[in-house]
Amino acid sequence: MEYNFSEIEKFWQARWASEKTFKAEIDTNRPKFYVLDMFPYPSGAGLHVGHPLGYIASDIYSRYKRLKGFNVLHPMGYDAFGLPAEQYAIQTGQHPAATTDKNIQRYREQLDRIGFSFDWDREVRTCEPEYYKWTQWAFLKMFEHWYDLSEQRARPIEELVNIFSKNGNAEVKAASGEVETFSADEWLSFNETKRASVLMEYRIAYLGETSVNWCAALGTVLANDEVKEGLSVRGGHPVEQKKMRQWQLRVSAYAERLLGDMEELDWTDSLKEMQRNWIGRSEGSEMTFRVVNGEREYDLEIFTTRADTIFGATFMVLAPESEWVERLTSEEQRGVVEEYLASAKKKTERERMAESKRVSGVFSGSYAINPFTLEKIPVWIAEYVLAGYGTGAIMAVPAHDSRDYAFAKHFSLPIIPLIEGCNVSEESFDAKEGVMCNSGFLNGMSVKEAIPAAIEEVERRGIGRRKVNYRLRDAIFSRQRYWGEPFPIYYKEGLATPLPFDSLPLELPEIDKFLPTESGEPPLARAESWSYEGWPLEKSTMPGFAGSSAYYLRYMDPQNRDALVSKEANDYWRDVDLYIGGTEHATGHLIYSRFWNKFLYDLGYVCEKEPFKKLINQGMIQGRSNFVYRVKGTNKFVSLGLKDEYDTTEIHVDVNIVNNDRLDLDAFKRWMPEYESAEFILEDGEYICGWAVEKMSKSMFNVVNPDTVCDKYGADTLRMYEMFLGPLEQSKPWDTNGIDGVHRFLKRFWRLFFEKENFRVSDEDASPAELKTLHKLIGKVQTDIENFSFNTSVSAFMIAVNDLYELNCNKRAILEPMVILISPFAPHIAEELWNKLGHKSSVAFASFPEYNQKFTIENTFEYPVSFNGKLRFKLELERSLTPAEIESIVREDVNTIKFLAGGSIKKIIVVPGKIINVVC
């Protein structure tokens, strides 16, 4: 009987769907296991062969965990709000909801063909009111809370109001914007407007003026991680800096916890490192310098990590955007300063970056007093100091900071070396090592000693204090778009506070056109009745990461109308045990989600402080393009091996008409009209194509659709092949050249169960050799799956099947466990065979076979031998040996010895013919 994959797969997929085989329900008698994929944005292009890689891996793991007796939650949904659908709507006039819906249907069809074990009853779509109701709800909660730094948690804003009216704000340690200190009496004397604006500085979701990445082409603001090299990630349009009043989330309040709680997460080092860089904690001190502009004097605060280099601070630098520029520009310098500011402002972020090597700056006309040397040092203004980090002002120590050094050289400012024996004539000495000199009381100390000593002295003199700084900024939360969650916020005239709109969900209104208005307002301004009781509603919508920040919680209880997730569901499913997705979300989604979770944790809505326990980043699948070589000026194409004899042009050819780099000549002629009369110069009767690894894209004709692979080889082959391709976490090109091997293996596996045309499995007892093959496989598959080393377990299956052929084995005792073992990888063929083996229920409800080590090692001897002392060890041998033989081998022919901790030998590999001296 032939392995008819297309019938088998269709049948079982229908059965899984109708019987809801993979439906997950709370079951307190079984341990839970939550396996989550990063849900896709349903783009119009559909899935290509790279997308399912992670889904296949998570599906294998889910199925494995079910076999191990876990109650597995394995859901799927769609991140359905987003720019592309809106862009498409602008171009075609089609409603984004309609195109999104269509794309989702297409995605679903494609996903279904691969045979995933998702519980589709839990599907979520971020664009549906029943879903985004909870995104809006969380936003309102953030609006109604502030962050208490001394307790390190979010607290209700009413509590803050209470504190203010009792004690003012002097004692309050909160994550906030800039607020002056006030007493209780002052607070009580504030009018409504004043109070509102003070509270706004404390809210976790707040409205504030900020410098944003404005993308004129898209007509919207973008987050930092939506911008790459000054261009928008989606679309590649230029992005400029602009000051705007925007909704923001006080993510920076959680910086310390986001950093600290990462320790216990089972994530890759590189991903943790990325988050660490993004959070960017640096320990240093804040220091006050007396600055003088003519008659006026001020205290200027700076941040430094190198308080020890204070004696070498020979000038100060302000960021051009710093509010201090205005105060410290002298009359004589006003002209040049303004000119400099204007030129700096005109430059886009992109230009600034391109010119990052060029030194520019201007003298402000003011001077600061170095508090330790008491020297008068000039205050400069330069682009290389960033307004958004620290205080936007620095003390420059040219001898020990390369940027300050370049600046000092360029403007001939003094450079004072502070480390004994360092040479700063060519470059600065940035390393934190050596012995201090020219540094007053710090002389003779090592840098490591000097840093804390300097900070201590600074604190003692009352001119500064220890300070931890973070690079992490608050998330800008407003987008001037249509296709996103509306803010549940309205503005009452004469009232300074925006008001929460409580009867959620606040549904997205219908509009006729999806463009901004003529006056530059966001598209929602086009909606006629975008108001509440006559008061205008907020016209921006939320960004892409809003809907994806808590979706893993919604999956736990997707139909709940009264809560994001019920306490019962959350207590049971708790957190994601395994999260699989791309590394591109390292600094976006994975930070925001953790922040969102921690916020809800503070409020008691969720029981775990981290959402994703273990995270695996699957590698990207690149395209493997094929080329043909046209002889210039002709319609002749020359095969790869002969192309050097001609003058040729390299042309991309559709990879779907190439097989193992052999071009299908007829298909090529049919491919495009211009090739209809193509002629070929062949080698050995075949046309060999060239190839290259490139991004998978339509223009390179290297996109492979999983449907095509399923048609030709079946979903099981696709699944196993994607795993066989290489380590999960590694990026690799899609290369169909090996897929036949995997397909052949499945056919061989299938034929194990047949004698001639008949399904025949014998009930005889298994032989030790057969059991050895089986148990070797069980052991291997188990450890491989647990280590996510799926490529080697596919190999292990191949070896096992070859062994069984050699043993001529068709015994139930062996084949039945084999079917269970392979079911996570190739579920359809497993179900079919399981059914033929006489089982009524799905193989998904079977148990993973018990591993018996006894059968994997044929002979194990424990034999005491004296060998440079007395040692006990075990021998693992390929054939049986008598004790006498072993002794002689150990005495004379031991080649290889493995030492283990404690000095005992566990394993000796015996290679005849060689003698080795053993040293212990």
Place this chain on the structure above:
RNA sequence: GCUCAGGUGGUGGAAUAGGUAGACACGCAGGACUUAAAAUCCUGUGGGCAGUAAUGUCCGUACGGGUUCGAUUCCCGUCCCGAGCACCA
């Protein structure tokens, strides 16, 4: 520039704790079955040298050193590819 992860046959990639490097698969070559093709099966396949052959022998895990009886694996230096961050004081 900084940080992280890598570099193994013609190709994708294996190799628990340092112990017969190259599993498994692709490709290639040869063979069987067949009128033929497809499908299937079998054999060989890192390189050099010697031999009719079985086989023997030397060299081989980016490069140069080191530790070790023994290094793809550990340490130091160099080169090269990939990813992330990029004036973060």
